Amino acid sequence: xxxxxxxxxxxxxxxxxxxxxxxxxxxxxxxxxxxxxxxxxxxxxxxxxxxxxxxxxxxxxxxxxxxxxxxxxxxxxxxxxxxxxxxxxxxxxxxxxxxxxxxxxxxxxxxxxxxxxxxxxxxxxxxxxxxxxxxxxxxx
Amino acid sequence: xxxxxxxxxxxxxxxxxxxxxxxxxxxxxxxxxxxxxxxxxxxxxxxxxxxxxxxxxxxxxxxxxxxxxxxxxxxxxxxxxxxxxxxxxxxxxxxxxxxxxxxxxxxxxxxxxxxxxxxxxxxxxx
Amino acid sequence: xxxxxxxxxxxxxxxxxxxxxxxxxxxxxxxxxxxxxxxxxxxxxxxxxxxxxxxxxxxxxxxxxxxxxxxxxxxxxxxxxxxxxxxxxxxxxxxxxxxxxxxxxxxxxxx
Numbered sequence: 001x002x003x004x005x006x007x008x009x010x011x012x013x014x015x016x017x018x019x020x021x022x023x024x025x026x027x028x029x030x031x032x033x034x035x036x037x038x039x040x041x042x043x044x045x046x047x048x049x050x051x052x053x054x055x056x057x058x059x060x061x062x063x064x065x066x067x068x069x070x071x072x073x074x075x076x077x078x079x080x081x082x083x084x085x086x087x088x089x090x091x092x093x094x095x096x097x098x099x100x101x102x103x104x105x106x107x108x109x110x111x112x113x114x115x116x117x118x119x120x121x122x123x124x125x126x127x128x129x130x131x132x133x134x135x136x137x138x139x140x
Numbered sequence: 141x142x143x144x145x146x147x148x149x150x151x152x153x154x155x156x157x158x159x160x161x162x163x164x165x166x167x168x169x170x171x172x173x174x175x176x177x178x179x180x181x182x183x184x185x186x187x188x189x190x191x192x193x194x195x196x197x198x199x200x201x202x203x204x205x206x207x208x209x210x211x212x213x214x215x216x217x218x219x220x221x222x223x224x225x226x227x228x229x230x231x232x233x234x235x236x237x238x239x240x241x242x243x244x245x246x247x248x249x250x251x252x253x254x255x256x257x258x259x260x261x262x263x264x265x266x
Numbered sequence: 267x268x269x270x271x272x273x274x275x276x277x278x279x280x281x282x283x284x285x286x287x288x289x290x291x292x293x294x295x296x297x298x299x300x301x302x303x304x305x306x307x308x309x310x311x312x313x314x315x316x317x318x319x320x321x322x323x324x325x326x327x328x329x330x331x332x333x334x335x336x337x338x339x340x341x342x343x344x345x346x347x348x349x350x351x352x353x354x355x356x357x358x359x360x361x362x363x364x365x366x367x368x369x370x371x372x373x374x375x376x377x
Contacts, residue, residue, distance in 0.1 A: 017194075019195050019198070021198065023198065023202060024198045024201055027201070027202060041183065041202075041203065041204060044203075045203065048202050049175075049178060093318060093340060093341070093343075104174075104191075104193065105172055105174035105175070105189075105191050105193075105195065105298075105299075106173075106175055107175070108173045108316070108317075109175070110175040110179045111175065113179075114175070114178055117179070169363065169365060170296060170365040171298060172299045173316055173317070176316055176338060180363065188365070190299060212302070212306070237295065237297075238295075238296040238297055238368070239293075239294040239314065239372065240372070242364070242365045242368035242369055243368055243369055243371070243372025243373070243376065245369070246366070246370070246373065247369070247373060251365075251366070252365040252366035252369075253363075253365075254363055255362075256362050256363070257338055257339035
């Protein structure tokens with residue numbers, strides 16, 4: 001039986017009440033497909049951070065997870081403002097979050113940095129006023 | 141310490157996961173910033189926080205925290221407790237502040253779940 | 267205990283107000299939500315946090331904290347250092363997580 005598996009979920013911007021719902025569901029599905037331990041955890045954390053990014057900054061987005069025999073690839077596409085300075089956005093502690101986001105416990109400037117830490121390969125493509133695509137790859 | 145002992149030590153109410161009170165906890169991570177929990181908390185550690193929204197349960201589930209310990213006597217909304225039962229994450233609530241709670245647990249042998257941060261983002265495990 | 271001794275015992279680095287370390291510390295408060303710290307911390311507490319932006323200084327000034335300890339290797343922003351120097355609030359930093367610093371400080375001030 002092939003271990004290939006793909007799943008996609010839409011994420012709505014500004015919907016803080018549901019922040020993390022999609023990621024918890026993705027973690028459950030991945031676990032059901034035999035992903036365990038550190039790899040499962042890294043995939044879940046990267047997905048969660050991405051989900052919170054969409055909710056905090058974009059109008060809407062989509063999280064796509066594809067599992068193959070040797071990797072998990074997670075693509076996060078959003079329709080939002082885009083990232084002006086990717087290098088700066090990647091820095092630990094840098095954040096454009098407002099007070100509302102901070103009082104919820106987010107916006108400490110750890111997101112992209114943390115996603116990169118969880119990935120074996122990580123790429124950001126962003127276009128101002130259009131949106132951002134994050135490509136995360138985790139080896140199995 | 142097992143969760144039951146932590147609850148006794150801190151005079152804490154058990155709000156979810158009663159059946160897991162025998163789980164042993166050796167490490168902790170205190171924070172109100174969920175970004176930091178996601179970046180630094182380790183599997184098996186207890187999350188100590190002043191937040192009560194359902195996100196804390198989702199995050200505990202994502203990073204494999206053994207339990208959540210809410211401080212300052214805050215009682216989370218029903219959604220948080222329902223979600224905790226669903227995702228099997230015990231929740232305790234103590235009246236002590238985050239500083240006092242951490243201090244008492246540390247005095248009883250619980251240690252931080254990471255030793256320190258070395259250079260940007262690289263974490264030295266215990 | 268004053269901040270000089272505390273800095274030594276907890277192996278903290280001083281980022282500003284080296285001349286203000288004779289200030290006495292009566293307790294500790296840990297938290298990252300400014301609204302909570304505003305509401306519940308006390309005068310002469312040392313505040314343990316991972317928030318490094320400049321708003322923390324205003325909170326410390328208003329609550330008359332003895333100083334701020336930034337944990338998890340977070341470095342204060344330039345604005346934060348500038349503001350803290352003006353206001354005379356010592357900024358101390360450590361690579362350790364908040365739980366460890368709180369645990370050690372609690373041990374030092376409650377014994």
